[in-house]
Amino acid sequence: MILEGALFEGRIGNQAEARKIFAKLLAECTSYGPVFLEASKYEEREGNIEASLKICEQGLDFNLKYSPLWF
Numbered sequence: 001m002i003l004e005g006a007l008f009e010g011r012i013g014n015q016a017e018a019r020k021i022f023a024k025l026l027a028e029c030t031s032y033g034p035v036f037l038e039a040s041k042y043e044e045r046e047g048n049i050e051a052s053l054k055i056c057e058q059g060l061d062f063n064l065k066y067s068p069l070w071f
Contacts, residue, residue, distance in 0.1 A: 003035060010042050018042065026058065033059060033066030040069070 006021035022039040029035045036059025043052040059069045 003038060007038060007042070015046065026055070030062040033063040033069060036063065037068050
């Protein structure tokens with residue numbers, strides 16, 4: 001539910017809050033691959049490719065077998 005809240009904040013243009021929520025989720029839910037995928041896709045949509053790639057790499061460090069992060 002919190003992941004959906006971060007995505008909602010991003011959709012309504014509240015970038016600071018979306019990034020704050022994603023940061024908390026990335027720190028607290030390291031074993032849940034979809035958090036890394038959605039955070040990466042969010043940064044890509046915002047045009048922040050470097051951050052997107054960094055998040056993918058972090059996600060793969062914790063979830064090597066979560067295949068969507070490989071694409």
